Amino acid sequence: MSNAPRRAGRHFLQIPGPTPVPDRILRAMDMPVIDHRGPEFKALGLKVLSGIKTIFKTSSPVFIYPSSGTGAWEAALVNTLSPGDTVLMYETGHFATLWKAMASKLGLQPQFIASDWRSGADADAIEARLREDKAHAIKAVCVVHNETSTGATSRIDEVRRALDAARHPALLMVDTISSLASIDYRHDEWGVDVTVGGSQKGLMLPPGLGFNAVSDKALAASKAARSPKSYFAWDDMLSANKEGFFPYTPATNLLYGLAEAIDMLHEEGLARVFARHDRHAEGVRRAVKAWALEIWCREPKYYSSSLTAILMPSSHNADAFRRTALEHFDVSLGTGLSKIAGKVFRIGHLGDINDLTMIATLAGVEMALKLAGVPHQSEGVRAAMDYFTTTAKRPGD
Numbered sequence: 001m002s003n004a005p006r007r008a009g010r011h012f013l014q015i016p017g018p019t020p021v022p023d024r025i026l027r028a029m030d031m032p033v034i035d036h037r038g039p040e041f042k043a044l045g046l047k048v049l050s051g052i053k054t055i056f057k058t059s060s061p062v063f064i065y066p067s068s069g070t071g072a073w074e075a076a077l078v079n080t081l082s083p084g085d086t087v088l089m090y091e092t093g094h095f096a097t098l099w100k101a102m103a104s105k106l107g108l109q110p111q112f113i114a115s116d117w118r119s120g121a122d123a124d125a126i127e128a129r130l131r132e133d134k135a136h137a138i139k140a141v142c143v144v145h146n147e148t149s150t151g152a153t154s155r156i157d158e159v160r161r162a163l164d165a166a167r168h169p170a171l172l173m174v175d176t177i178s179s180l181a182s183i184d185y186r187h188d189e190w191g192v193d194v195t196v197g198g199s200q201k202g203l204m205l206p207p208g209l210g211f212n213a214v215s216d217k218a219l220a221a222s223k224a225a226r227s228p229k230s231y232f233a234w235d236d237m238l239s240a241n242k243e244g245f246f247p248y249t250p251a252t253n254l255l256y257g258l259a260e261a262i263d264m265l266h267e268e269g270l271a272r273v274f275a276r277h278d279r280h281a282e283g284v285r286r287a288v289k290a291w292a293l294e295i296w297c298r299e300p301k302y303y304s305s306s307l308t309a310i311l312m313p314s315s316h317n318a319d320a321f322r323r324t325a326l327e328h329f330d331v332s333l334g335t336g337l338s339k340i341a342g343k344v345f346r347i348g349h350l351g352d353i354n355d356l357t358m359i360a361t362l363a364g365v366e367m368a369l370k371l372a373g374v375p376h377q378s379e380g381v382r383a384a385m386d387y388f389t390t391t392a393k394r395p396g397d
């Protein structure tokens with residue numbers, strides 16, 4: 001135990017994942033661990049394996065790994081590709097850069113479309129690269145749907161159209177780790193071959209589950225792929241999953257939580273979940289503008305509904321400001337990652353969030369800006385309150 005006195009009230013975990021876990025999910029996971037090869041587990045396994053498809057909007061298999069999102073990235077690459085394969089990746093920010101570094105370590109040849117980290121993936125640039133690739137050396141196009149380091153959401157429907165317009169046969173792989181269940185996403189309709197997900201962001205669960213939603217084309221590619229794999233091999237998963245089981249011990253209690261999360265998302269309605277995130281994001285952006293601070297994502301077209309990254313005035317360090325907010329108001333804000341460390345902070349507004357959570361978070365930010373002496377205008381919280389008031393809805397409306 002630390003010697004620090006107890007802090008009353010609840011901590012505000014306003015980072016873009018992990019997100020606060022609702023009490024209902026905590027209670028659902030508070031269960032004895034069961035035999036993962038027994039009949040009771042089979043019912044749970046079948047329930048989550050079919051339920052999760054409704055969240056990815058797919059009728060194809062979704063594999064569930066006891067892993068972080070990074071594990072699910074690796075699973076996507078090693079199951080579909082062979083050493084030496086070229087993959088086209090788009091530098092939306094820190095997470096896209098990490099995925100690219102992983103591809104290199106796995107013996108793939110990533111081509112990176114560079115960007116300044118302040119917008120989403122440009123589908124026209126992807127199309128141009130694919131048209132140049134007459135020999136079809138590119139085996140996969142990999143895009144991060146919601147770049148969590150910058151708060152930019154790419155248009156996956158446009159990326160799909162780019163592949164189609166170039167008549168290019170590459171697989172399309174998408175990271176939805178910080179957008180699934182908070183921003184509209186359609187695996188089947190958008191013709192995505194592998195969608196990568198994680199448990200600890202929009203799904204409102206603790207960390208520990210990674211997902212791969214796969215298309216028939218991706219499954220076919222996996223038969224020929226020669227990258228070494230064992231733990232992440234889809235074929236072992238596929239045969240065990242048919243009966244609701246897993247090839248090794250699954251994260252049983254997280255699966256109880258997953259079943260509850262899926263029920264909760266459908267009780268609210270996915271369309272309402274997405275509208276709630278859009279509305280909270282707009283309220284946050286109005287606060288940022290009222291503070292006269294700058295939203296890091298430059299193009300409104302790519303604004304993220306799950307988080308907003310905010311540029312600190314150059315005279316101030318974003319991490320020092322975040323420390324002030326944590327010490328005084330017990331709110332955790334997201335840090336700037338790698339090349340934008342100290343320059344931006346991020347407000348997470350995804351997961352189990354309501355209007356008052358958002359207002360309290362913004363109040364914490366506004367008070368901390370004042371305490372830290374960061375130049376800003378007041379009235380950010382008021383701007384968000386005005387927006388939430390004029391757009392107020394009763395649940396179910």
Ligand SMILES: *Cc1c(COP(=O)(O)O)cnc(C)c1O
Nearest residue numbers: 068069070095146148177178198
């Ligand atoms: C959080 C995140 C990751 C990494 O997930 P881990 O669970 O930390 O491995 C990858 N991509 C995106 C877009 C993320 O938001």
